[in-house]
Amino acid sequence: MTTIKFTQPITVDHIARIEGKAGIEVQIKDKKEVEVKVNIFEGPRLFESIVIGKSVEEATAVFPRVCSFCAAAHKITGLLAAENAIGLQVSEQTAKIRELMYIGDMIESHALHLFLLALPDFLGYPDGISMGKDHPSIIKTALQLKDLGAIIQTITGSRYIHQENALMGGFGKIPTKTKLNEVVNLLRNSKDISTVALEQFVKYELWEEVSSERIHLALEPKNNIYGIIGEKIKATDGTSFNANEYRENIEERVVPHSFAKHSSYRGKRFTTGALSRITLFSSLLNDKGKELYQNYNNFINPNNPLSNNIAQAIELSYFIDRAEEITLEILDNYKEESRIKPTFKEGTGYAVTEAPRGLLAYMISVNKEGKVRKADIITPTAMFLAQKEVDLKIMTESLVKKGIDNPSEISQKLETIVRSYDPCVSCSVHVTKLGR
Amino acid sequence: MTMKTTIIPEDQKIEIKEEIKRKPTIGVYALTSCYGCQLKIATVSKIIEIADSVDIESFYMLSSASSMHKKVDIAFVEGSVSTKKDLEELLEIRKNSKTLVGVGACALQGGVQSWNHGDKNYKDLFENVYGKSKIEISEAIEAKPIEEYVKVDFRLPGCPPEEEEIIYFISTFLFGSWPEEKDYPVCQECRFAGNICLLIEKNEPCLGSITTAGCNARCISYNVPCIGCRGPVPNDVAWFDSLAKVFVEKGFTEEYIRERMKIFGSHHPKLEELLTKVFGGEKK
Numbered sequence: 077m078t079t080i081k082f083t084q085p086i087t088v089d090h091i092a093r094i095e096g097k098a099g100i101e102v103q104i105k106d107k108k109e110v111e112v113k114v115n116i117f118e119g120p121r122l123f124e125s126i127v128i129g130k131s132v133e134e135a136t137a138v139f140p141r142v143c144s145f146c147a148a149a150h151k152i153t154g155l156l157a158a159e160n161a162i163g164l165q166v167s168e169q170t171a172k173i174r175e176l177m178y179i180g181d182m183i184e185s186h187a188l189h190l191f192l193l194a195l196p197d198f199l200g201y202p203d204g205i206s207m208g209k210d211h212p213s214i215i216k217t218a219l220q221l222k223d224l225g226a227i228i229q230t231i232t233g234s235r236y237i238h239q240e241n242a243l244m245g246g247f248g249k250i251p252t253k254t255k256l257n258e259v260v261n262l263l264r265n266s267k268d269i270s271t272v273a274l275e276q277f278v279k280y281e282l283w284e285e286v287s288s289e290r291i292h293l294a295l296e297p298k299n300n301i302y303g304i305i306g307e308k309i310k311a312t313d314g315t316s317f318n319a320n321e322y323r324e325n326i327e328e329r330v331v332p333h334s335f336a337k338h339s340s341y342r343g344k345r346f347t348t349g350a351l352s353r354i355t356l357f358s359s360l361l362n363d364k365g366k367e368l369y370q371n372y373n374n375f376i377n378p379n380n381p382l383s384n385n386i387a388q389a390i391e392l393s394y395f396i397d398r399a400e401e402i403t404l405e406i407l408d409n410y411k412e413e414s415r416i417k418p419t420f421k422e423g424t425g426y427a428v429t430e431a432p433r434g435l436l437a438y439m440i441s442v443n444k445e446g447k448v449r450k451a452d453i454i455t456p457t458a459m460f461l462a463q464k465e466v467d468l469k470i471m472t473e474s475l476v477k478k479g480i481d482n483p484s485e486i487s488q489k490l491e492t493i494v495r496s497y498d499p500c501v502s503c504s505v506h507v508t509k510l511g512r
Numbered sequence: 513m514t515m516k517t518t519i520i521p522e523d524q525k526i527e528i529k530e531e532i533k534r535k536p537t538i539g540v541y542a543l544t545s546c547y548g549c550q551l552k553i554a555t556v557s558k559i560i561e562i563a564d565s566v567d568i569e570s571f572y573m574l575s576s577a578s579s580m581h582k583k584v585d586i587a588f589v590e591g592s593v594s595t596k597k598d599l600e601e602l603l604e605i606r607k608n609s610k611t612l613v614g615v616g617a618c619a620l621q622g623g624v625q626s627w628n629h630g631d632k633n634y635k636d637l638f639e640n641v642y643g644k645s646k647i648e649i650s651e652a653i654e655a656k657p658i659e660e661y662v663k664v665d666f667r668l669p670g671c672p673p674e675e676e677e678i679i680y681f682i683s684t685f686l687f688g689s690w691p692e693e694k695d696y697p698v699c700q701e702c703r704f705a706g707n708i709c710l711l712i713e714k715n716e717p718c719l720g721s722i723t724t725a726g727c728n729a730r731c732i733s734y735n736v737p738c739i740g741c742r743g744p745v746p747n748d749v750a751w752f753d754s755l756a757k758v759f760v761e762k763g764f765t766e767e768y769i770r771e772r773m774k775i776f777g778s779h780h781p782k783l784e785e786l787l788t789k790v791f792g793g794e795k796k
Contacts, residue, residue: 092576095547117650119544119594121625125637130627130771137739138775141624144548144672192554192574203575205563222555234734237548237672238741241734248736330642335595335652491576 093193093203095145096501100490101333102472110476112468114461114494116334118501124451132158132442133244133418135451139438142453143500144237145188148181148229149431151242157438158244160425162446164418170246171305172406176259177232177242178304178429179399184225184236185432186350186392189498190273191218194385197492198280217272221392224266228399231255246415256407263400270396274368274389278375285474286467286493287380291344292352293459295319295430302353302360302394304430310356311341312378320426322437326454336501338462339454345462348434349497350387351378365394381467382496388432420446431456433498457500464497536685539570539584541605543591543598544655545623547573548672549616550590556675562682580604586611586685588668592618592625593661597650606662613681614657614664617671621743622779624671625655627771629778657779666691669724671741671776677726694725697745698738702729710737715762717772722750740776750777753786766791 097118103111123142127135139154140147152174159166166174191214192204201207208215226236231251233239241248251259292312297303309325310316317325328337340346354361355378358369368390369376375386424441434456441450468490475486542550550573556562570578580601587609593599606612614620622629628637634654658664668681668691681691698720702709710716710732718737720729724745731738744750752773759769770787777783 092572092578093574095573097542097572117595117597119592119598119650119655120638120641120652121544121594121623121655122637122641123625125632125640126625126627131768134739134772134775138624138627141546141548141671144546144551147546147548188551188555196576202577203571205568205574219555226555234730234736237552240731240736240739240741243736248731248734330647332647335647335650 093196094495094499094501095143096499098494098499098501100468100487100494102468102486102490104472104476107476108473110469110472112465112472112490113333114465114468116336116501118335120335124453127448127451130448132161132420132440132446132448135440135448136244137240139453140238142455145185145500146181146431146433146436147238148177148233148242149429149436151233151239152178153427153429153431153436153438154440155242155244156427156429157425157440158442159418160427161423161440161442162418162421162425163423164245164416166246166416167411167413169250169406169409169411169413170415172402173232173247173250174242175303175305176399176402176406177229177239179395179402180225180228180232180236182225182304182395182432183392183399184222184229186388186395187218187221187225187273189432190277190385190388190392191215191221193498194495195273195276197488197495198277214272214276217269220269221266224262224396227262228259231259243415244418246413248415250413253407253410256403256410260400260403260407263396263403266396270393271368271389273392274372274386277385277389278372282375282377282380282382283471283489284380286382286471287377288466288470289379290463291341291346292355292378293341293346293348293435294352294356295428295435297357297360297430300360301398302357302362302365303398306428306430309428309435311346312352312355315342319428319437322426322428322454323439323452326437326459328454328458334461336458336461339459340462345466347381347460347463348456349384349460350391350432350434351376351381351384352434353430354387354390361390361394362397364397365390368393381464381493384496384498388498418446420444424450433457433500435459455500457497460497464494464499467493535565535567536585537567537569537583539582539587539605539609540568540572541570541580541587541589541601542572543589543602543619543658544594544625545591545616545618547590549588552672552675553588553615553678556678558679562679565686566682581608583608585609586613588613588615589658590615590619592623592655593653593658594625594655595650595652599653599661602658602662611665611685612662613666613668614659615668616673617669617741617743617776618655619658620664620667620669621776622655622657624775626778627775629654629774630784667693667746669726669742674726693746695745695747695749696725697721698723698725698727698729698732698742701725701727702732705729705733707732710735711758711762717759717762717764717768719755719772722752722755722773722777740773742776744777744780748782750780750782751786752777752780752783753789756787756790760790
């Protein structure tokens with residue numbers, strides 16, 4: 077057996093192909109004791125502090141700036157919490173257009189992550205551009221699906237990064253019937269490429285070394301249709317809680333190596349994301365979604381983070397179908413509506429939704445003039461960071477046990493695991509806050 | 513008439529030829545930000561064609577072959593300086609680039625994370641979030657535009673920037689020319705777009721008149737008043753005072769006016785001076 081000689085720690089200063097800035101640091105003592113840290117050095121932006129005292133309408137325009145990959149998720153979750161705070165009920169049509177915009181974000185984010193950030197590792201390229209030289213059809217599909225998600229967000233939200241058209245009470249302008257019909261056509265034309273990502277990822281076996289037991293948390297979707305909006309969070313250990321109780325159930329703590337805090341659910345580390353959604357709610361997928369889930373069940377191991385790529389790939393296909401359904405529903409009951417301008421009163425509102433990377437929780441408290449008194453946000457990346465570090469430790473230990481001593485080989489594998497979580501480092505840092 | 517010819521020494525000739533033949537090298541970097549400018553650059557529809565005419569040396573969001581230490585002809589930098597590490601990286605990027613383009617609201621105006629600039633003590637804001645716990649990874653500092661630390665050759669504004677402007681910037685560099693800054697407000701494009709004036713006719717707090725054009729007044733076309741995301745108009749013609757006076761007539765409070773102008777304008781050197789003309793004395 078080869079002896080491991082690490083004269084210095086394995087470090088990846090800056091993990092490329094993820095959203096935001098993070099590094100990995102691995103210390104191996106006595107050839108067996110492994111310590112892994114995911115160093116997060118993306119600078120803090122203190123969103124929860126800077127909105128205090130500001131008008132809540134301006135605050136909801138600033139929240140999507142937490143992260144460009146999930147701007148729509150932050151926009152809509154912020155709006156829902158702000159509206160709940162003042163008891164503002166939006167129209168059914170507004171709720172549906174928002175859901176469509178959110179699914180647009182899901183499609184765009186999953187397409188970008190799966191094809192451009194994660195897949196190059198498996199096919200052996202440093203990036204999507206060089207991968208595209210040898211595999212032009214894969215890149216063409218990637219850009220087509222990315223554009224599909226971007227177009228959905230643009231016709232609903234005015235643009236696909238920082239959607240200013242989505243406001244408290246509704247939209248500045250609702251999408252025209254013509255535009256919605258265009259979206260239906262685009263969605264229908266995308267169906268034959270909706271499983272390309274899945275077909276790619278199932279060519280590779282899951283690395284069993286990185287499997288270990290974990291708790292998953294996901295939002296129970298409303299109306300029993302697999303999706304992103306709901307009221308209640310369920311866990312794989314059988315427990316559950318309501319959205320407005322999230323602060324009593326999910327705790328955060330400061331760690332010295334990260335500007336993002338680590339979270340725990342009732343004292344235990346946990347994970348969230350596409351794999352959690354599909355683990356808890358696969359029975360609520362449509363027929364095609366269920367079929368994909370059954371066919372590729374060997375690749376879905378709730379205890380293996382690499383399965384998150386597979387879960388996202390199934391969702392990518394599912395959400396294209398779901399977006400078509402919702403768009404047709406909007407078209408069937410289309411109404412020329414203007415937004416309900418908010419009337420302010422004192423109150424506190426909560427909202428939890430399923431962002432591309434997992435649970436996203438907002439709490440906003442306003443005074444009677446509509447100024448923010450308090451804001452609290454927990455992002456999916458902050459939630460799963462602790463579990464991710466454990467996975468990296470387990471992987472390193474098993475590689476070391478096998479006698480693998482090449483730091484670059486180890487760090488490449490660790491980076492692939494990090495990417496499978498699709499971490500959103502900007503998110504995790506920009507909204508961390510002090511424990512209550 | 514006789515034509516004068518200059519004889520170029522042989523060694524210099526070769527140097528010029530190679531300079532022309534070589535594709536320009538480009539780096540795309542991020543300090544503290546939402547990664548939206550990089551995402552926008554990565555997803556412009558012509559990116560594959562553009563990628564063929566340049567050598568992309570670094571693009572962290574997209575490629576694991578990236579490095580801060582490679583020399584590049586043009587560096588595109590998004591994000592504000594918000595940690596000591598950001599600052600070290602910015603200095604390294606500046607050192608290794610011939611031309612540096614500041615991209616987006618964070619790099620150019622400090623970003624929304626500067627909303628409280630000048631109002632609240634940074635240490636208090638930080639402790640409100642992290643408590644007194646020590647974070648050893650790097651030292652957090654108050655968010656600032658990159659121009660506070662390094663020379664910025666060109667400014668590509670927006671939160672995020674517009675696709676056609678990104679293509680325009682890269683194209684001018686490819687032609688050996690350089691981009692021109694837009695020095696007129698959103699209102700100009702808004703007239704062309706045929707919108708009604710949300711400020712005058714609808715009493716909405718629209719910042720179009722002090723905000724750099726380039727978005728074709730998208731938000732106003734959606735009945736959404738301009739929030740100022742492309743930053744104040746350059747060359748000291750962002751008339752915060754005139755607009756504040758109209759806002760007061762429309763019934764907005766001093767506090768609200770200042771807060772709205774500060775989302776993307778807090779670091780503007782003239783903001784407080786001009787608001788003082790309207791509201792007088794020290795700010796409340």
